[in-house]
Amino acid sequence: MKSAVENLNPTRVRLTVEVPFEELKPSLDAAYKKINQQVSVPGFRKGKIPARVIDQRFGRGAVLEEAVNDALPKFYTDAVNEGELNPLGQPEVDITELKDGELLAFTAEVDIRPSVEIPDYSGIEVTVDAVEVSDEEVDKAVEQLRERFASTTPVERAAAEGDVVTLDLEAKVDGEVLEDGVASGVSYTIGSGELLDGIDEAVTGLEAGGTATFTSELKGGSAQGKEAEVKVDVTAVASRELPELDDDFAQLASEFDTLEELRADSRKRLEQSKQYDQATQAQEKVLDALLELVEVPIPEKLLEDEVKTRKHNLEHHQLGQMGLDLEGYLKIQDKTAEEFDAELKEQAEKGIKTQFVLDELVNKEKLSVGQEELTEHLMRRAQSSGMSPDQFAQAVVEGGQVPMLVGEVSRGKALAVVVEAATVKDSNGEVVDLDDEDETAETVEAASADSGSDAAEGGKAEPAEEKPAEEKNEA
Template sequence: MKTTVKKLSDTKVCLTITLGADELNAAEQVALTKMARDLKVPGFRKGKVPVSVAAKHVNPMALQEQVLDNALSKAVAEAFMNEKLQALERPSVEVKKFVPNQEVEFTAEATVVPPVKLGDYKKLKAKPQAVKVDAKDVDEIIERMQQNFVDKAEVKRAAQEGDEAIIDFVGKKDGVAFDGGSAKDFALKLGGGQFIPGFEEGVVGHKAGETFDLDLEFPKDYHAENLAGAKVMFSVTLHKVNELKLPELNDEFAAKCGPFTDVKELKADIKREITTQKEREAKEKLKDELVAELADSSKVALPELLIDDQLQSIEQDLMQNLSYRGLTMDSYLKTQGFKDKADWQKKEARPAAEKRVKAGLVLAELSKELGVEVSREELDRQISTFKQQYGKDAKLAARFDDPNVHRDIANRMITDKTIDKLVELNSK
């Protein structure tokens, strides 16, 4: 086999491959062996026809087609491997010359993983962020815990900020009730910012038994397009006003929150939890900063094929996120100031896709540079962990028996180990 490589661009190559009689004869033997399995020849059982006999009974045209297919498939794989080229797609093959049993010349064109010139990965500037937990951080958690044990007492006075108001309300736009704008016996904490501006303030000062109207305006950036900036009127009936009283912060309260004998123990435990969380966040932030810095200092051409894949992934993730929040792509584009979807792709999605692709290529090269690998034992342990996590969903757990999933998991593990090594190299 003779191979010549022509570089079409930084990310595309075209291989010209020539095979001689030896390669074609070997491909013919493979083709005959395969065709003989289904051949019916008098005197032989199906599947037991010798290759020498099969050669006299097969369709010559069908045989040459199979020979060519076998020869090209094997040669393409070997040629890319021999030239140390990693194709990112199935190569496009075009036969230029074919003389049965003598010679075949063809081209194989494909997008390949481009060469990467790594920046100095041992002297990056990003440093870990110092973790500090203030008394205010602890107090905020304690206040949220107190909310879980709040005492409610009905009062006859006018509603004040901080009270809970039990209300019925109907919202109307242009005199017509709109979807999601009505409820009965709704418990609303005044001052919590749960409703649009002006609603909670409008309830303050009213007493149980009163019915009143609130003329309000939805924010211009409201997620529902039909209500964004709209003037509406809410008819509200106030049924009950509850005064909310937080439990006293004492040893008795601490005991309700867990195995604590006093407030000091409770606060110490909360501080430890916050510290652990902040340290975890600081470590993840450092990883992101180091990867971004290394990517910026490295040089690599970005294959459009990979960018397109990431663009699709980014769009799918966004659509899913918007769906969970009850929003549409059009409303998102409008509130974020994009003219249309193409404008969003150009200004937001494509830059993000390019960063992802570059970081992925750089980390893949770094893993080779550092010799990072994942053993079969490590992979099996990770797969076992995943299976235990999804054990209740048999269909989902079964996915982890797929070799392709194994490969994806191994690649993710190699990436994680590479980033950990990057952190280690820049923490000395």
């Protein structure tokens, strides 16, 4: 077999392959054997029909077509390996010549992973928010805990702000009650803003047994975004009492003996949360700075497929779970379809570029992923997916997604190398010490594949979209 590579652009090549006919013999024998098992000829036992009879009865062209289509994947893979290429996605194959007994020739156009030069990144410097916790933030955290330990007492009076009311709701659009617009026994704290706009005004002043009607724009469901006439019946009113902020409350709500100890623990937790946010912010900024240093050509077909995948996942998975369609989502986001498409394309470009750059760093730094690292990452992914580790691991293996997880971990390690070399300061000018590859892996995952497509992983080295041999060339 002979092969040659022609660079069409920095991200696409054309392979020209010539195969001596004798190299087709294994596939030709397999084709005769396959046809033998599928057809019957009077006078011959099934599976024992001579090749010459098959040629006479069914045509040599049918056999050649079967043999060529069977052999193409191997010849294409051999040509890819010989050219030391990293293909992305499936190739477009065209059989240019097929001479029985002499030669098979074909071309294959395919996108390839571009060559990426990683510059010196040690000079990267970014600024992040300082970790500062105010007394007001501690007060708010303690108050939220206090809210969780509030008690309610039924009262026989008109409902007021802060009371907990039990409601029956019925929503109509254009005079018709919605199938998903009826709810009973809904518990609601007046003033919390957790239900429909206008409900606070409607129920304030009503006693148990009272009814009111108001108009509100629905926030979800089958009529999301539409104006609805909502009828609300108050079935019960209860006053809400908060515990006193003292040592007794600290003992009730926590493992601490005093309110001061509880407040100190709240401050510590807030600091830890801000440190995590600070680390994530640093990693995102370092990644952005690294990407600005590197020129990476993006394959057009790969970008197109990635945009389609992200849009599909958003429409049919994420928004579906929220009871929204794309039109409703754009309305909430206050974006036009054109603005959304442009933003999606920008995100896809960044995701692909991130994968290319960090994968090159993995190779340059000779980074590897150990079993323990992979297991830890799998556990985190399982937790975020809502599945048990065993269920998630089984789904990953059955879906052939282990290489994708390995890629996420290795890219996280690559970004950690860059973060370690960079200078990170907070808004007070203090140098920040970062040392958490787990967080780095999550940052990479979010940047490179927040829709989960992982397009830049590359495709299998198998021909696709080729026409049967005899449609392209007469044998």
